[in-house]
Amino acid sequence: MADAAAAAPVPGEAASSSATVLDSLGEDITRIVTPVSTCMLLVVLLVSLLSSPSSPSPLSAAFTAAGGGGTGTGNGAGGDDITTALVTAVTFVVAVTAATFLLALLFYLRCTPCLRAYLGFSSLSVLLLLGGHVALLLLSRLRFPLDAVSFALLLPNAAAALALAALSPASVPIALHQAALVAIAVLTAFWFTLLPEWTTWALLVAMAAYDVAAVLLPGGPLRVLLELAIERNEEIPALVYEARPVDPRHGQNWRLWRDRQSGGELDANSTVEVIGEMLGTNLGANSAGNLGISATRSDEQVNLAADARNLRPGETSVANLSSDSSSSSAPVEVLPALPETRVSVAEMRVPLIQPQPVRSRDEDDDEDGIGLSSSGAIKLGLGDFIFYSVLVGRAAMYDYMTVYACYLAIIAGLGITLLLLAFYRKALPALPVSIALGVVFYVLTRTLLEAFLMQCSTNLLMF
Amino acid sequence: MTVAAGLGYALIALGPALSIFAGVVARKPFLVLTLLTSTLFWLISLIILSGIWRVFLPITSGAWWPYVILILTSVAFQEGIRLVFWRLYKKMEEMLDSFADRISKPRLCLTDKMLISLAGGLGHGVAHAVFFCLSLLTPAFGRATFYVERCSRMPFFLISAVIALGFLVIHTFSMIVAFNGYDERKRSDQVFAPVVHLIASVMTLMNLAPDGCVIGTPLLCVMSAVTLQYCWRMVWQRLSEHQHRQFNS
Numbered sequence: 266m267a268d269a270a271a272a273a274p275v276p277g278e279a280a281s282s283s284a285t286v287l288d289s290l291g292e293d294i295t296r297i298v299t300p301v302s303t304c305m306l307l308v309v310l311l312v313s314l315l316s317s318p319s320s321p322s323p324l325s326a327a328f329t330a331a332g333g334g335g336t337g338t339g340n341g342a343g344g345d346d347i348t349t350a351l352v353t354a355v356t357f358v359v360a361v362t363a364a365t366f367l368l369a370l371l372f373y374l375r376c377t378p379c380l381r382a383y384l385g386f387s388s389l390s391v392l393l394l395l396g397g398h399v400a401l402l403l404l405s406r407l408r409f410p411l412d413a414v415s416f417a418l419l420l421p422n423a424a425a426a427l428a429l430a431a432l433s434p435a436s437v438p439i440a441l442h443q444a445a446l447v448a449i450a451v452l453t454a455f456w457f458t459l460l461p462e463w464t465t466w467a468l469l470v471a472m473a474a475y476d477v478a479a480v481l482l483p484g485g486p487l488r489v490l491l492e493l494a495i496e497r498n499e500e501i502p503a504l505v506y507e508a509r510p511v512d513p514r515h516g517q518n519w520r521l522w523r524d525r526q527s528g529g530e531l532d533a534n535s536t537v538e539v540i541g542e543m544l545g546t547n548l549g550a551n552s553a554g555n556l557g558i559s560a561t562r563s564d565e566q567v568n569l570a571a572d573a574r575n576l577r578p579g580e581t582s583v584a585n586l587s588s589d590s591s592s593s594s595a596p597v598e599v600l601p602a603l604p605e606t607r608v609s610v611a612e613m614r615v616p617l618i619q620p621q622p623v624r625s626r627d628e629d630d631d632e633d634g635i636g637l638s639s640s641g642a643i644k645l646g647l648g649d650f651i652f653y654s655v656l657v658g659r660a661a662m663y664d665y666m667t668v669y670a671c672y673l674a675i676i677a678g679l680g681i682t683l684l685l686l687a688f689y690r691k692a693l694p695a696l697p698v699s700i701a702l703g704v705v706f707y708v709l710t711r712t713l714l715e716a717f718l719m720q721c722s723t724n725l726l727m728f
Numbered sequence: 729m730t731v732a733a734g735l736g737y738a739l740i741a742l743g744p745a746l747s748i749f750a751g752v753v754a755r756k757p758f759l760v761l762t763l764l765t766s767t768l769f770w771l772i773s774l775i776i777l778s779g780i781w782r783v784f785l786p787i788t789s790g791a792w793w794p795y796v797i798l799i800l801t802s803v804a805f806q807e808g809i810r811l812v813f814w815r816l817y818k819k820m821e822e823m824l825d826s827f828a829d830r831i832s833k834p835r836l837c838l839t840d841k842m843l844i845s846l847a848g849g850l851g852h853g854v855a856h857a858v859f860f861c862l863s864l865l866t867p868a869f870g871r872a873t874f875y876v877e878r879c880s881r882m883p884f885f886l887i888s889a890v891i892a893l894g895f896l897v898i899h900t901f902s903m904i905v906a907f908n909g910y911d912e913r914k915r916s917d918q919v920f921a922p923v924v925h926l927i928a929s930v931m932t933l934m935n936l937a938p939d940g941c942v943i944g945t946p947l948l949c950v951m952s953a954v955t956l957q958y959c960w961r962m963v964w965q966r967l968s969e970h971q972h973r974q975f976n977s
Contacts, residue, residue, distance in 0.1 A: 286828040287758050287840045295757035298764075666863035670775075673768045680761075709775050717778030718859055720785050725879060725935035725944075726795055727860050727891055728802045728925070 294683065296508040297643045298676060300447055301653060305675075307451045308654040309661045309668055312458055315402050316662060350463035354471035361475060365486035372493055372501060380502045381432075388431050388449055388504065392424035395452040431504060446506050450647050454654035458662070465659050469700050472652055476694040487694075504647045643683075649695045656703045666718070667710045674706035675699045734869035737885045741861045741892040745854050748900070752846065759847040766813070766851025767858075773809045774859060777802050792936050799929045807922040810903075813848065814910050838970050841911070842904060842963065849903025853896035861892035879941040890945055891932065897952035898928055901959035908962060917962065924955055 371379050397420050404411055430437040431445035457465065479485035494501050653675050660667035678699025686693055721727060739746075753759040780801075787794045821844075825835045836844075865885060867874065873883045902921040909917025928951045934944035 285834050285837060285840055286824055286831075287756055287836060287843070289757070290824075291756075291758035291761045295760050298760075664863065665866055666859065669858050669863060670771060673764070673771055676764055677768050680765075706775075709779075713778040713782050714775050714859070716785050717781055718774070718863070720787060721798070722860050722864055722888060723876065723884075724795065725876070725884075725887060725891065725941060726799060726929075726932050727856070727888075727895055728799055728806070728929035728932070 293508060293643055294680070297506075297645055298679065300443060300506060300508075301645070301650060301676070301679065302672070304447050304450050304454070304650045305654050305657045305672060307447070308454045308458070308658040311399065311403075311451070311455050312658045312661045314406055315399075315455075316458065347463055347467075350461070350467040353460075353464045354467035357468055358471045358475045361472070362479070362486060365479065365490065369486055369490045369493065372490060377502060384502060384504065385428065385432055389424060389428040391449050391452055392427050393421065395456050396420065396424055396448075399452060399455060434507075443506065446504060446647060447650070449504065450506075450650035450654065453647075454651045454658060457651070457655040458658040462659070462662075465655065466704070469652060469656055469659075470704065473697040473700040476696040480694040505644045506647060506650065508643045508645070645695065649699075652696055653699060653703075656700060656707075660703075660707055663711065664715070666715055667707050670706045670710040670714070671703045674702040678702040730871065731869050733873070733885075734865055737865055737868055737889045738862060740886070740889040741857045741896070742854070744893065745850060745857065745896055745900075748846070748850055752843065753850065756843070759843060762844055762847040763851045763854070766848040767855045768851075769809075769813060769816075770806075770852045770855035771859065773806055774855070777805055792933070795933060795936060799933060800926075803922075803926050803929050807925060810906060810921065814907065817844065817848065817907070838967065841907070845904045845907035846900065848907070849900040852903055853899035856899055857892040857896045860895075861888045864888065878938050879935065881939070881942065887935075887941055887945065891948060894945070894948040894952045895928065898924060898955045901955045905955075905959050905962055908966060912966075920958060924951060927951060 368380070400416070400420065403409070404416075427445040427448055430441045431449060434442045437445075457468070460468070476487075479487040482488070490501060656675065657668055657671050660671040678701070679695070681702075682693065682695050682698050685698070749763070753763055781798065784794070787798075821836060821841070828835050868885045873885065875882075876884045876887075879887055902924050905917050906921035908914070909920065928948055931944050931947050931951065934940040934947075
């Protein structure tokens with residue numbers, strides 16, 4: 266009987282395979298969470314290999330005591346107290362502010378070659394000096410046999426190659442470009458963790474406060490820089506990590522600040538947009554209904570996209586959308602005007618500007634110049650990478666429990682920032698929420714959680 | 729006992745979680761986000777619990793009844809929080825469905841919902857394994873090992889890894905059962921998760937007795953096998969009903 270025969274197949278095998286919303290949602294967030302996590306992981310590994318703990322955690326102290334008496338080491342060096350920490354942090358923030366104003370001035374004077382030269386110089390120096398330092402430490406720690414001549418040959422070459430990869434995304438494979446950016450972030454973050462403990466924490470809190478002030482206050486340097494960039498429709502030359510692969514047809518990645526268009530459909534792949542939509546609908550905000558997104562697609566999908574986009578939402582065929590989203594490895598998508606800016610000291614920190622909606626018909630396929638071109642998905646400045654990793658690296662110097670807690674807190678902060686972005690739709694800094702959550706979780710874990718878990722686990726009591 | 733041993737213990741505790749992650753969760757980015765959110769959620773529950781219990785610690789008396797109270801309150805709290813987790817999930821499901829309607833894609837199907845509950849449960853299991861076992865493994869990467877008096881037959885790390893593995897399986901799959909129970913309003917499924925959680929936690933109390941872990945740990949593994957089997961049966965049943973209904977309609 267047909268019924269029995271049809272019922273014979275394993276349930277689930279014959280399940281409908283139409284792609285649901287779940288398949289592709291959240292991909293852009295995952296694509297930014299992965300490199301942030303990788304950077305943090307590398308910094309934690311470096312810190313565990315290369316640094317000695319500043320103050321041993323009760324866990325390792327318990328083990329050494331049980332093992333027959335280690336001597337307890339003192340807590341913190343003499344010079345690391347709160348006042349020096351605060352002074353250092355304030356000095357650093359002042360230096361960053363000055364540097365950002367200088368950057369804004371140079372940008373205002375349209376002195377782009379200066380900015381590019383500065384970018385190149387600083388990334389090269391990070392890779393050469395800090396990279397060399399870390400490499401030497403690793404070589405001595407791991408007792409890796411490498412002679413001085415080979416080292417002197419390898420290091421400058423690697424540094425130059427990575428610096429080049431970091432600065433010109435169009436001329437190298439995207440993976441190398443992203444790896445070079447992560448390498449720069451890892452090295453800088455590791456260097457920051459070498460600072461004394463109180464100084465590091467004071468620095469993190471100060472940078473988070475500076476970030477809020479610089480982006481949200483009317484006179485803030487970041488805001489000034491951003492407004493200049495919007496006015497002129499130009500990109501600020503800086504080191505930015507871009508989550509999506511750069512479309513190789515376009516020479517540069519220009520981000521445009523434009524008003525949101527009315528009409529248009531929702532893009533299923535863009536989680537931020539989904540969130541914006543959901544929050545907008547939930548709060549009954551009518552203006553949020555026009556998200557004005559249009560996705561720009563790469564060449565081979567333009568026709569498909571044009572067809573899909575021509576239909577009204579109610580008629581859009583599912584197959585088109587799902588094949589669009591699944592088949593493309595580099596769909597160039599555009600998010601609504603949800604700016605999140607973060608400029609950092611020395612071009613490492615970059616305005617996190619989310620790309621703007623572009624009318625798909627207007628897409629200018631020419632390479633050069635300031636064009637209406639497509640841009641990628643979420644971009645995060647390297648400074649964010651650096652400070653997240655500094656927090657996690659500093660937590661690693663205490664114990665791994667704090668590392669896991671702070672990692673989750675930072676990722677949660679990143680998610681919350683994206684949510685706020687979708688909700689407020691204006692320039693927001695990326696650092697404060699994550700750093701605040703990270704510090705709170707670090708303190709809570711160190712004071713509360715650790716004692717509780719140690720008590721339970723050493724008695725082999727778990728729940 | 730060297731990096732190899734440390735890695736071995738870590739993989740005993742987290743190996744199945746890693747395979748579930750690589751095979752199922754990593755394919756859909758939304759499930760990765762669910763996993764991270766769920767892990768954070770259960771971490772917060774652990775922090776709240778430790779906040780409540782901080783004043784009473786450390787328990788220096790050798791008596792066993794403070795530990796009983798500890799376990800009972802913790803399990804009760806976590807099971808209560810599970811309902812909150814369910815509420816959050818329902819809200820998110822509504823939003824996803826309304827979004828799917830907006831862009832004319834199909835709504836969440838049954839397998840999707842089960843996948844989300846799997847990711848949620850995996851988050852719970854991973855939070856447990858990471859904080860109870862993995863964060864204590866750091867000395868295991870060194871040169872020596874450690875034994876506790878009450879369980880002197882195996883290194884401490886090995887015991888805690890096995891217990892963490894058992895709990896990981898229990899948490900992951902009882903979450904699927906629990907969500908299914910809340911969804912279908914089936915009493916038996918709804919009480920399954922708290923009951924299993926309670927029994928498993930009370931079993932670890934056996935570890936307080938000298939050499940109690942010899943009995944307690946295998947029993948814990950039996951509990952995880954029971955959870956697995958129950959979840960398997962329930963999922964099979966539900967999917968075949970669903971399939972049947974779809975075919976007939």
